[in-house]
Amino acid sequence: MSDDDLTGQLTRTLTRYADDMAGPSLPLAQVQGRARSIRRRRTAGAVVGAAAAVAVVVPTLALATHGGGHRTEPLPSTQNTTSQTPSPSQSGVVRAPLDVRGLPLGDAPADGYLVGRTLHLPNGSTTRITTAAPVDAYVTLSDDTIVLHTRDAGGATAVEVIDSHGDHHGPYPATDGVVVDANHAAAGWVGTDGHPYFWNEAATKPDRSDAQVSGGSFEARALADTCDSGGTSPDCAMLVRTTAPSTGKATDWLASLSPGDDTVQRAAPDRRFVGLTDLSYDGREIGLTRITDTGSCSGVAAGAAPVTWKTCRHTLLAFSPRGSYLSADVNFHSGLGSSVFAAYDYLGHQVFEYRSRLSVQATVTRSVWEDDAHVLAIVYQDGRWYVVRFGVDGSRELAAGPLRGNDVDAPVVVPGAR
Amino acid sequence: MGRPPQDSTGGTTVVDQRQDDRDADFASYLAARQPSLLRTAYLLTGNRHDAEDLVQTAFAKLYLSWDKVRDRGSVDGYVRRILVNEHSSLWRRAWKRREHAVDDTVLHSLGAAHEDARTDGSGDALWNAVQGLPRKARAVVVLRYYEELSEAETAAVLGISVGTVKSQASRALASLRDRAPKDLDPRTSEEEDR
Numbered sequence: 001m002s003d004d005d006l007t008g009q010l011t012r013t014l015t016r017y018a019d020d021m022a023g024p025s026l027p028l029a030q031v032q033g034r035a036r037s038i039r040r041r042r043t044a045g046a047v048v049g050a051a052a053a054v055a056v057v058v059p060t061l062a063l064a065t066h067g068g069g070h071r072t073e074p075l076p077s078t079q080n081t082t083s084q085t086p087s088p089s090q091s092g093v094v095r096a097p098l099d100v101r102g103l104p105l106g107d108a109p110a111d112g113y114l115v116g117r118t119l120h121l122p123n124g125s126t127t128r129i130t131t132a133a134p135v136d137a138y139v140t141l142s143d144d145t146i147v148l149h150t151r152d153a154g155g156a157t158a159v160e161v162i163d164s165h166g167d168h169h170g171p172y173p174a175t176d177g178v179v180v181d182a183n184h185a186a187a188g189w190v191g192t193d194g195h196p197y198f199w200n201e202a203a204t205k206p207d208r209s210d211a212q213v214s215g216g217s218f219e220a221r222a223l224a225d226t227c228d229s230g231g232t233s234p235d236c237a238m239l240v241r242t243t244a245p246s247t248g249k250a251t252d253w254l255a256s257l258s259p260g261d262d263t264v265q266r267a268a269p270d271r272r273f274v275g276l277t278d279l280s281y282d283g284r285e286i287g288l289t290r291i292t293d294t295g296s297c298s299g300v301a302a303g304a305a306p307v308t309w310k311t312c313r314h315t316l317l318a319f320s321p322r323g324s325y326l327s328a329d330v331n332f333h334s335g336l337g338s339s340v341f342a343a344y345d346y347l348g349h350q351v352f353e354y355r356s357r358l359s360v361q362a363t364v365t366r367s368v369w370e371d372d373a374h375v376l377a378i379v380y381q382d383g384r385w386y387v388v389r390f391g392v393d394g395s396r397e398l399a400a401g402p403l404r405g406n407d408v409d410a411p412v413v414v415p416g417a418r
Numbered sequence: 419m420g421r422p423p424q425d426s427t428g429g430t431t432v433v434d435q436r437q438d439d440r441d442a443d444f445a446s447y448l449a450a451r452q453p454s455l456l457r458t459a460y461l462l463t464g465n466r467h468d469a470e471d472l473v474q475t476a477f478a479k480l481y482l483s484w485d486k487v488r489d490r491g492s493v494d495g496y497v498r499r500i501l502v503n504e505h506s507s508l509w510r511r512a513w514k515r516r517e518h519a520v521d522d523t524v525l526h527s528l529g530a531a532h533e534d535a536r537t538d539g540s541g542d543a544l545w546n547a548v549q550g551l552p553r554k555a556r557a558v559v560v561l562r563y564y565e566e567l568s569e570a571e572t573a574a575v576l577g578i579s580v581g582t583v584k585s586q587a588s589r590a591l592a593s594l595r596d597r598a599p600k601d602l603d604p605r606t607s608e609e610e611d612r
Contacts (some may be wrong), residue, residue: 006591007563009533013544014564018457022472026477028445034478143554165585185503201552202586203576 094394106397210262280323309348310359
């Protein structure tokens with residue numbers, strides 16, 4: 001059959017099926033009701049998807065001893081397959097040492113992971129990638145496009161893209177961070193020119209926003225939840241942090257990504273927070289409320305309301321995708337990794353806390369919520385790197401690794417982890 | 419902020435009047451465009467329930483952006499773009515789990531398509547094969563061969579390049595040709611359509 005025959009047949013078939021379709025008329029009130037529901041999810045122009053927005057990227061205290069530049073190679077796994085769950089304390093909080101040796105082997109990370117140049121895909125297969133510089137972060141889109149953030153030996157950063165057909169694009173000059181919206185429909189980064197860029201599913205080149213941030217270094221921290229219409233939504237925005245070179249002062253901005261809209265506005269301009277860390281899909285915010293020479297406090301607020309609850313025991317990091325739980329780490333970031341990893345429920349009740357001891361020292365360097373009940377953390381302990389799945393029920397299991405490596409450069413990258 | 423100005427008849431404010439005018443304007447558009455948008459949504463989703471839900475969401479998003487979009491004079495293109503992308507988005511919401519489920523459905527539907535072709539005619543087989551296409555390719559097919567948009571217009575709706583539209587369409591046609599029954603004869607279907 002020729003293309004003309006087939007396309008003609010297609011048009012007739014689609015028309016025949018479409019013509020059979022007639023529905024009851026949609027009343028305006030019903031549309032307005034749905035619109036109100038959508039609007040509730042967008043608060044004060046600052047609704048940011050939680051799935052990819054994870055963690056303040058501040059180097060934290062290194063407790064582990066130096067592992068000493070071993071070659072990265074997988075070690076044989078000898079674990080059993082039953083996840084390990086420490087007993088909860090009387091308060092219901094699971095507290096245990098941050099010790100990830102000998103955990104049972106669980107499923108690989110749901111969105112895959114990268115070790116060196118080898119990409120482990122969600123379906124269990126592997127593929128080699130060839131980027132101009134090592135990958136330090138990446139995100140995946142739902143059409144299997146992979147957006148890679150690279151950093152060369154001199155610290156120069158860029159973005160390269162492997163689209164769903166396997167075609168390679170870039171490198172594109174970029175600053176810190178690559179982010180993805182909650183639906184994995186678009187990825188974004190900030191160019192060295194201060195413009196946010198984003199890459200939609202099935203795209204062949206990045207789109208540049210007319211918005212532009214200025215004043216120091218930039219970091220893309222999250223994409224708005226409302227970017228799910230291919231960047232056309234009037235509320236599509238990127239959360240960008242700028243850091244002044246002279247003072248180190250960080251400021252958070254929301255930069256519009258919508259065509260023809262070049263607005264940049266302060267995120268959380270009401271001074272409840274000194275810095276914004278994450279926002280849930282339903283408009284709640286995590287922010288730092290106070291930073292001192294010895295610690296910090298983090299809080300949660302909804303929309304423009306006052307801070308609902310806060311803690312000075314940990315630094316709150318990220319909402320789970322549905323906002324039911326929050327990950328957290330040490331309350332004072334000053335080195336390479338956190339000696340503490342914790343989680344809270346949305347009401348502020350702690351659900352687990354794993355803490356290094358003098359005799360058992362491990363550090364968590366990055367983390368990302370895998371789903372609403374599990375958070376993946378990249379952990380260094382005794383010269384090896386582990387990807388550990390922490391359940392909100394206190395369970396723990398190994399998702400990838402262990403891999404030999406020094407305590408500075410994690411040999412494994414988990415998509416979305418920061 | 420001061421009180422909104424009152425009109426001379428008392429009661430209704432200028433702001434209220436503007437909102438009423440806006441809603442009336444939107445309601446006219448809704449009534450006029452809903453049937454055709456529902457047909458497109460049905461082709462994208464393959465079932466009535468999802469199509470109606472998709473159309474409602476697309477119009478709700480349009481309602482929120484009405485002033486901005488109306489002034490740009492590009493309402494039809496905008497709402498169509500919302501519809502198509504929202505379809506992908508709805509599909510994506512639980513994309514990991516559903517991907518497997520859809521794959522299974524596709525396999526079953528393709529099997530059924532071949533059976534249907536032998537008993538009910540080529541149209542049903544082709545319809546099932548279209549529903550088995552990946553969502554983006556299906557959107558390209560619907561926009562190109564039902565809406566009869568040009569490649570450039572299709573690219574604009576989907577927010578992708580013309581080259582990608584060409585390659586997606588070409589791949590979709592090849593896939594349909596492979597999946598459709600070998601004895602599919604367009605001339606027979608033409609006669610059936612008359």
